[in-house]
Amino acid sequence: MQRIESERLILRNFTEQDTDDLYRYAVDPEVGPRAGWKPHETREESLSIVRMFIADDNVWALERKSDHRMIGTLGLHHDKWRNLPDVRMIGYVLAQDCWGQGYMSEAVKRAMRYGFEEMNLRLMSISHYTFNDRSRRVIEKCGFVYEGLLRQTFLRYDGAVFDEAAYSITKNEWLKHQFIV
Ligand SMILES: CC(C)(COP(=O)(O)OP(=O)(O)OC[C@H]1O[C@@H](n2cnc3c(N)ncnc32)[C@H](O)[C@@H]1OP(=O)(O)O)[C@@H](O)C(=O)NCCC(=O)NCCS
Incomplete structure (x- = not known):
């Protein structure tokens, strides 16, 4: 992933040195399960996820400029519902002690600008x-546009089944949204 910056964050590739920061929030039972994954139990588990991020090259580490802590991730994944090459689906997670500060x-606004301006995507989706x-x-x-509710789409590791609210935004919609925010 190309290194980019927003006001308070650096969006950059992972290195194995991020393992401790990832483990710090990935053990939190309030974080992973909201995104569908099981809290990490060991540092080795976090290391293997960091290695996967490095190999797949579709997830940014969110480094806070003020203290250089890696506080979360933002990924631009292939959209599981669309086979177009110029579409990406956003996924994200943030350490709980950093929630509610915008x-x-x-990060998402910056990633949208990168997606539409640099990657020339036609559409970005999220759920x-x-x-x-x-x-x-x-x-x-x-500024994402609500598409609808997909009922009973996801079986979580603990057996819970969830409905998923789906959204997307086209490049034109994103350009218009710039004028109203
Ligand atoms: C979802 C998540 C990434 C949000 O990150 P964040 O940095 O806290 O988000 P922001 O501060 O930019 O915005 C949060 C918004 O939710 C609002 N909010 C906070 N608590 C809320 C609540 N209980 N109910 C509804 N809205 C709430 C905030 O007020 C804010 O909106 P506002 O700016 O209009 O006031 C973070 O909570 C997280 O990582 N959660 C666990 C993993 C996860 O859910 N991943 C996403 C899977 S789809």
Whole structure:
């Protein structure tokens, strides 16, 4: 992933030195399960995920400029519902002690600008499980258009089944949204 910056964050590639920062928030039972994954139990588990991020090269580490801590991730993944080459689906996670300070909205807006201006994407998509009101607010604030509710789409590791609210934004919609925020 190309290194880019927003006001308070650096969006950059992972290195194995990020393992401790990832482990610090990935053990938190409030974080992973909201995004569908099981909290990490060992540092080795976090290291293997860092190695996967490095190999796949589709996830940015979010480094906070003020203290250089790696506080979360933002990925531009292939959209599981669309086979177009110029579409990406956003996924994100943030350490709980950093919630509610606008970091993810800032990171998503920057990633959208990168996606539309640098990668020349036609559309970006995103979704959240219906219980995840914080994520819904991030998505709304960033101008995504609600597509609909996909009922019973996701079986979590613990057997829970969730509905998924799906959103997307086209390049034209994003250009227009720039004028109203
Ligand atoms: C979802 C997540 C990334 C949000 O990050 P964040 O940096 O806290 O988001 P922001 O601060 O940019 O915005 C959060 C918004 O939710 C609002 N919010 C906070 N608590 C809320 C609640 N209980 N219900 C509804 N909205 C809430 C905030 O007020 C803010 O909106 P506002 O600016 O209009 O006031 C973060 O909570 C997280 O990592 N959660 C766990 C993993 C996860 O859910 N990943 C996403 C999977 S789809």
